[in-house]
Amino acid sequence: MTKDIRLLLDKAADSGLSAYMLTTSDIIVENRGRLKCEFGCRGYGKRLSCPPHILSVEEFREILKEYNTAILLIEEHDTSAEKDILKAWSVLRKGSFHKMLDIEYFAFRHGFTYAQLLRPGACNECDVCGEICRKPELRRFPPEAVGINLSKLMEKEGLEIEYCNFDRIKCIGILLLE
Numbered sequence: 254m255t256k257d258i259r260l261l262l263d264k265a266a267d268s269g270l271s272a273y274m275l276t277t278s279d280i281i282v283e284n285r286g287r288l289k290c291e292f293g294c295r296g297y298g299k300r301l302s303c304p305p306h307i308l309s310v311e312e313f314r315e316i317l318k319e320y321n322t323a324i325l326l327i328e329e330h331d332t333s334a335e336k337d338i339l340k341a342w343s344v345l346r347k348g349s350f351h352k353m354l355d356i357e358y359f360a361f362r363h364g365f366t367y368a369q370l371l372r373p374g375a376c377n378e379c380d381v382c383g384e385i386c387r388k389p390e391l392r393r394f395p396p397e398a399v400g401i402n403l404s405k406l407m408e409k410e411g412l413e414i415e416y417c418n419f420d421r422i423k424c425i426g427i428l429l430l431e
């Protein structure tokens with residue numbers, strides 16, 4: 254089967270996602286991202302998609318070397334009318350995640366055997382996580398959780414994250430491809 258990334262880009266566009274081709278050398282992995290998880294995140298330790306329940310930064314860095322290409326996936330939402338931004342973020346990231354996961358599955362079926370999605374935000378497929386994951390087939394981790402500096406990556410693409418702009422929320426994922 255011919256692996257054709259254009260099919261994936263078209264599928265992303267059909268799903269309302271912006272998609273940007275990357276080489277994995279564009280993806281900068283830093284140790285300091287974990288500081289923000291471990292010291293300051295109110296959700297630390299609660300979700301099985303996030304530290305300390307996932308790969309270490311060093312393990313991810315090694316795995317990333319086995320990939321050459323990736324797609325940056327973005328869905329931007331107008332949240333200017335939202336009263337409760339945390340509630341909105343929960344709903345929006347879940348919807349964006351499922352669109353992105355569909356592209357991962359599609360990639361797998363089209364010859365990208367090691368297609369692997371890094372999802373927007375922490376997994377919230379269940380109200381709370383148990384001791385072991387209840388839906389392991391859906392468990393994916395966010396880029397920031399393994400040290401990816403999304404701001405730098407977006408900058409390279411001429412984009413901006415604007416973490417504190419609550420009127421426009423971006424759900425961001427990365428699809429690793431091989």
Ligand code: SF4
Pocket residue numbers: 300301302376377378379380381382383385386387388389391392
């Ligand atoms: S699928 Fe459920 S149990 Fe597993 S990480 Fe996601 S929310 Fe937690």
